[in-house]
Amino acid sequence: MRSGRSHGSGLRVLLFTLECALGVVAVILVAAFTHWWLRLLPVVALLYLLIVVLTALWCGFWQAAVVSLSAVVAQSWFTARQPELAIAANPIASVTLLVFVLVALTVSRLSARVTGHAREAESRGGQMEDLYEFTRRTLQMDLHVEPGPQLAELVHEIFNLEAVAVFDADLHDVYAAGFWNVDPQEMAQNVYYFETADDDPVTGVGRRVVRLGTVPVGSLVVRGDTGPLINNAIASLIAITFDRYRAFANESRIETERRTEQLRATVLDSLAHAYKTPLTAIRAASTGMGEMGHLSAGQADLVGLIDEQTRLLGDLTNRLLTTARLDAGEVAIHVARVSAGTLIEEVVAALKDRLASMKVAIEIEDDDLVLSCDQQLMTMLLTQYIDNACKYSNFGSTVTIRVQVTGAEAIFSVHSIGPVIPMADRERIFDRYYRSSTYADRAPGTGIGLSVARRAAQIHGGYVWVTSDEEEGTTFFAAIPLALEREISL
Amino acid sequence: MTQPGIRILVVDDEPAIRRALRPPLVELGFQVAEASRGEEALQLLRSSSYDVVLLDINMPGIGGIETLKRIRSFAPRLPVLMLTVRDDEEDKVEALEFGADDYVTKPFSTRELIARIRSAVRRVRAPARPEDAPIEIGEIRLEPAKRLVTRRRIPVKLTRKEFDILYCLMSRAGRVVTYSKLLTAVWGAESREEVEYLRTFVRQLRKKIEDDPSNPLYLLTDVYVGYRFADAQMFLEGSSNDGSPAAEEMPDGEHAQESEDVPEDEHEPPKAVD
Numbered sequence: 033m034r035s036g037r038s039h040g041s042g043l044r045v046l047l048f049t050l051e052c053a054l055g056v057v058a059v060i061l062v063a064a065f066t067h068w069w070l071r072l073l074p075v076v077a078l079l080y081l082l083i084v085v086l087t088a089l090w091c092g093f094w095q096a097a098v099v100s101l102s103a104v105v106a107q108s109w110f111t112a113r114q115p116e117l118a119i120a121a122n123p124i125a126s127v128t129l130l131v132f133v134l135v136a137l138t139v140s141r142l143s144a145r146v147t148g149h150a151r152e153a154e155s156r157g158g159q160m161e162d163l164y165e166f167t168r169r170t171l172q173m174d175l176h177v178e179p180g181p182q183l184a185e186l187v188h189e190i191f192n193l194e195a196v197a198v199f200d201a202d203l204h205d206v207y208a209a210g211f212w213n214v215d216p217q218e219m220a221q222n223v224y225y226f227e228t229a230d231d232d233p234v235t236g237v238g239r240r241v242v243r244l245g246t247v248p249v250g251s252l253v254v255r256g257d258t259g260p261l262i263n264n265a266i267a268s269l270i271a272i273t274f275d276r277y278r279a280f281a282n283e284s285r286i287e288t289e290r291r292t293e294q295l296r297a298t299v300l301d302s303l304a305h306a307y308k309t310p311l312t313a314i315r316a317a318s319t320g321m322g323e324m325g326h327l328s329a330g331q332a333d334l335v336g337l338i339d340e341q342t343r344l345l346g347d348l349t350n351r352l353l354t355t356a357r358l359d360a361g362e363v364a365i366h367v368a369r370v371s372a373g374t375l376i377e378e379v380v381a382a383l384k385d386r387l388a389s390m391k392v393a394i395e396i397e398d399d400d401l402v403l404s405c406d407q408q409l410m411t412m413l414l415t416q417y418i419d420n421a422c423k424y425s426n427f428g429s430t431v432t433i434r435v436q437v438t439g440a441e442a443i444f445s446v447h448s449i450g451p452v453i454p455m456a457d458r459e460r461i462f463d464r465y466y467r468s469s470t471y472a473d474r475a476p477g478t479g480i481g482l483s484v485a486r487r488a489a490q491i492h493g494g495y496v497w498v499t500s501d502e503e504e505g506t507t508f509f510a511a512i513p514l515a516l517e518r519e520i521s522l
Numbered sequence: 523m524t525q526p527g528i529r530i531l532v533v534d535d536e537p538a539i540r541r542a543l544r545p546p547l548v549e550l551g552f553q554v555a556e557a558s559r560g561e562e563a564l565q566l567l568r569s570s571s572y573d574v575v576l577l578d579i580n581m582p583g584i585g586g587i588e589t590l591k592r593i594r595s596f597a598p599r600l601p602v603l604m605l606t607v608r609d610d611e612e613d614k615v616e617a618l619e620f621g622a623d624d625y626v627t628k629p630f631s632t633r634e635l636i637a638r639i640r641s642a643v644r645r646v647r648a649p650a651r652p653e654d655a656p657i658e659i660g661e662i663r664l665e666p667a668k669r670l671v672t673r674r675r676i677p678v679k680l681t682r683k684e685f686d687i688l689y690c691l692m693s694r695a696g697r698v699v700t701y702s703k704l705l706t707a708v709w710g711a712e713s714r715e716e717v718e719y720l721r722t723f724v725r726q727l728r729k730k731i732e733d734d735p736s737n738p739l740y741l742l743t744d745v746y747v748g749y750r751f752a753d754a755q756m757f758l759e760g761s762s763n764d765g766s767p768a769a770e771e772m773p774d775g776e777h778a779q780e781s782e783d784v785p786e787d788e789h790e791p792p793k794a795v796d
Contacts, residue, residue, distance in 0.1 A: 308607060312629040313538035319631035320546030339631065346629050374721045377736055378743060394736070402718065408746070 051091040055099030058083045063106040076107070077132045081139065088140030089147055096140030104133055159191075159262050166190045166266065170273045175280040179273050180207035187266055193256030194236070198270060199224050201250045202278065216253065223251035231260045240267035242274065249274050300356035304349045311349065315342045351481065354412065358487045365406045365491065372401040372435045372442060379414040380433070386422050391430040401435065403442055403512060405492055410512070413488040414444060416481040417508045421448035424506070440514050441494070447507040453500040462486040462496060485510065528643055529553040529571070533563040533589070534578040534605060543576075546632050552639075560589030567593060567600075574643050576635075577622075578605045579613050587617055594621045601642035605630070611746040618700050618747070625698075641696050641753050657692045660757040662731055662740060664692050671731075678730050683708060687723055688731075688751075691741065696753030698744045724749060 062079045066072045072079075080103040088096035107129065169186050173179060180200045188196040188209035195210035199220035208216040222228070223239045227248060231238045235255065240263050242250040252267045318338040321327065327335060373396050380392060403410075414433075421431045425448035432447040453461065462482050482496075485508075489496045494512040530552045534540055540556045547554045555572065557563035560583055563575070575593065579586035590602055604617045604625040614625050623642045626635050651657075654666040663672045669685055671678045680688065686708045691699055699707075702714040713719070724743075728735035740752045 308628060309536050309538065313536070313542045315629035316539060316542035316632050316635075319633055320542060323546045323632050323636060324549040342629065369718045371718060371721065374718070374725070377725070378745060380736055381738070381743060382745060384737060411745075 048091075048095065051087065051095045052098045055083060055087040055091075055095060056102040059099060059103045059106050063103075063110045067110045077128060080107070080132065081136055084136040085139050085143055088143040092147070093140050093144035096144060097137060100133060100136035100140065103136070104129060159259070162190050162192075163262065163265050163269075167269060170269055173273065175277050178203055178205070179277045180205060183207065183270055183273060184209040187252075187254065187270075191254070191256065191258055191262070191266070193254050193258065195255045197253040199242075199251040200274065201248065202274070210255075212255075220251050220253050223253055224248060231263065238263040240264065242267050242271045244271045244275050297356040300352055304353040304356065307345070307349045311342055311346050315339060315346070318342065351484070355484050358484060366408070367404055367406055369402050370405055370407045370410070371399075372396060372403060372444070373399055375403075375407065375410055375414060376433055376435065376444075379411055379418060382411075383415065383418055383422075386419065387431070389427065390422060390425070391428070393430055393432045395432060395434040397434075397436040401437060401442060404515060405512060409488040409491060413485045413510055414446070416485040417444075417446040417510070420481065420508065421446050421450075421506075424448070425450040437514070438511075441511040442514055444510045444512065445507050447505055449505040451506075452502055453498060453506060458498050458500065461498065527553075528573045528639075529555070530639065531555045531557060531563060531566060531572045531575045533557045533560065533576060533581070533586075535559065535581045536578075539578075539605075543632070543635075546636075550636065560584040560586065560592075563589055564592055567597065572600070573646075574601045574603065574639055576603050576605060576639070579610065579617060579625075580607070587613065587620060590617060590620050590622055599646060601639075601646050603635075603638055603642060614747050615700050615702075618698060619703070623697065641755060644755065645696065651693075657695070659692060659695050659752060659754045660740060662692070664689060673731055680727070680730065683723055684727050684730070687720075688727060691749055691751040695751040696755070698748050698750040700748040704748060 059080060062076065062083065066076045066079075080100070084096050084100045084103065087099045111125070166186060169190070170183070173182055173186075178200070180198050180203065184196045184198045184207040187193065187198070193210060195208070195212045195216070197206055197208045197212065197216035197220040199206045201224055206217045206220045208220075212219075223241060227241050229240050236257065237253065237255045238258060238260065240252045241248050242252055249271060252263070252270055254263060254266070258266075318335050321335050322332065322339070376394055376396065380387065380394065418431065418433065425431060429449045432445075434445045434447070436443055436445075462485070486496045489510045489512060492512050494510060496508070496510045498506065498508050500506040528551070530547060532540055532543055532547075532554060533556075535558050537558070540558075544554050544556070555566060555570075557566055558581075560577075560581055563577070566572075567575070577586050577589060577593075581589075584592075586604060590604070593600060593602060598621070601623045602621070604614070604622045605628060606614050606617070606625050607628050617625060623645075624638050626638055656663060656665040656667075658664075661674050663675075664670070666689060671680055671685065671688060687704065690704055690707045701717045701720060705714045705716060705720055709716070709719075724741060725735070728738050728741050731740060732738045742750050742752060744750055
């Protein structure tokens with residue numbers, strides 16, 4: 033890095049010397065020519081001035097100063113050989129010389145400044161163009177792949193820098209372009225971790241923390257001919273690109289998930305529909321056989337078994353269908369005023385068979401409690417809870433169904449006494465396809481039901497949870513807002 | 523128990539279902555004809571006569587509901603039973619509004635289906651009942667003229683609306699009455715959406731006429747569709763026939779054990795029905 037810089041300054045010195053030498057040679061030529069051809073003498077000062085101004089315009093003030101001094105020396109040296117023109121003997125000549133030097137310096141100063149301004153404007157214009165180009169290219173960047181390598185290459189190429197390093201804190205990776213003779217990894221990460229932002233004019237290294245708002249998201253280190261403002265701008269553009277990449281990645285992830293879910297739901301839906309017809313035929317056939325009579329006890333038993341299993345399969349199919357539709361967001365929500373009592377009574381009535389061996393207690397705190405909800409979804413939720421309680425409670429124990437109002441919510445709960453649900457499972461049993469290891473081989477099930485219950489509660493803006501211990505038994509809760517404040521949406 | 527002379531038209535696009543239905547129906551003495559489409563069924567109905575139609579709701583072509591509408595245009599009293607699937611509650615209601623007599627949910631049991639067919643045919647064949655003739659079903663007796671309801675011969679105190687609901691249901695005993703039909707009959711057309719209103723009244727009614735209101739025997743719920751009052755037949759036949767009478771009215775027909783609970787003595791033979 034350092035050798036690179038000294039290499040550059042050496043070149044600059046050489047160029048300076050060359051420019052001065054050219055000017056001096058021109059001055060000496062004019063002086064020599066005037067010496068030989070004295071008729072040129074009255075305009076010699078103007079010729080010098082011309083050389084000085086040209087030098088100032090093309091090369092710079094210091095070159096012009098050197099040239100004007102050389103003009104004074106050359107003129108003095110040549111006139112010293114002609115006594116009538118000697119400076120010491122001719123005060124007018126001294127004044128002329130002095131005026132010449134002053135004018136030359138002033139003019140060079142002015143012209144150098146003009147040239148400087150022009151160059152600066154030109155370089156600024158160039159930088160603006162570079163920035164514009166960089167912005168354009170980042171906007172067109174392919175966001176399907178990580179942006180770091182592309183950014184480093186772009187900065188390196190567009191701003192014509194010696195070396196670039198970009199650190200993406202989110203992916204925790206450093207991307208380098210150009211030639212670094214120190215490790216860009218560590219350097220870029222240090223800038224991020226210690227939040228150092230500076231520009232070193234000696235080495236030409238600029239360091240920036242890439243921030244989104246106030247949050248650091250990475251860092252940028254450049255070496256080469258840029259300015260602090262340009263570095264700031266580059267850092268901002270990198271931050272924006274990082275952000276766009278994240279948003280894009282997030283969006284495509286969500287979109288992919290949604291599509292997968294939809295596809296899964298469609299497959300499930302068509303499967304379940306395809307099962308219905310054969311199931312109906314089997315059940316009609318088996319029960320028809322029973323109706324026709326003439327069956328031996330064993331035959332009747334087997335026909336009964338076919339019927340029973342077909343019904344199980346039918347229930348499962350229905351449940352799959354409902355889940356698939358819930359997940360695909362295809363369940364039409366019909367919000368109506370339904371009393372909590374009616375809800376519970378209807379669910380209990382529908383589950384009469386399954387509850388036959390259980391004692392059921394219904395505790396409704398407020399008989400007039402009316403909810404705005406989708407009756408079908410709420411029925412599904414309660415059916416699931418009660419069905420679950422039947423499956424996992426001790427034989428002959430009581431299932432208590434309760435609804436009470438707490439704040440702005442109606443809390444439905446189904447309590448039963450049965451095996452304790454391990455702490456680790458209490459959240460996960462509401463996940464689809466999750467079945468507690470404790471129960472997996474104890475009761476039939478698919479691991480779908482409770483996820484449906486949770487979905488049903490969520491659609492109403494509510495939530496579900498479960499408590500379980502040896503003494504108190506197991507209670508499944510569902511909190512449903514009394515008044516739906518926002519539009520129900522899936 | 524055979525059914526001499528009952529001609530039944532089975533309309534379903536699934537050959538497997540038609541195949542499963544034919545043998546038991548034939549064995550039980552029904553005369554079975556089949557159609558795989560609504561259009562075909564309409565042709566058959568125009569060329570020959572039937573006592574009852576089993577009509578699948580989801581069929582290619584004009585479909586079940588449209589077929590029903592067209593049947594109703596020329597045969598307003600022909601009993602039509604719809605074959606539906608579980609999550610088609612709206613279709614069920616629509617079919618009932620367009621004049622279907624009843625529906626059976628797939629996968630159904632043949633026993634339940636046959637019970638529904640018999641009950642539908644019986645209703646049509648029964649002589650027309652005078653408007654204010656007393657209705658007696660099981661232990662419940664309702665006398666429209668006196669606006670009196672008795673249970674086990676003890677008068678039951680009902681409010682005016684409760685009586686209207688009970689009358690509406692009992693006069694159509696065995697058939698489901700949709701929420702909106704019931705609401706319209708009792709409160710008028712502008713109240714047809716107030717289902718929750720109806721539920722409250724039904725809850726009160728059950729407390730007055732049922733032994734166990736949460737496990738009703740008479741006033742049954744057809745979830746999402748409406749209410750139905752138990753068919754008089756199930757209390758009449760009691761233990762006399764091949765199966766469980768109670769099963770007739772249960773959505774799934776799996777409740778054979780409950781037949782023992784049905785009181786079959788202690789009451790006069792009903793005069794209102796049959």
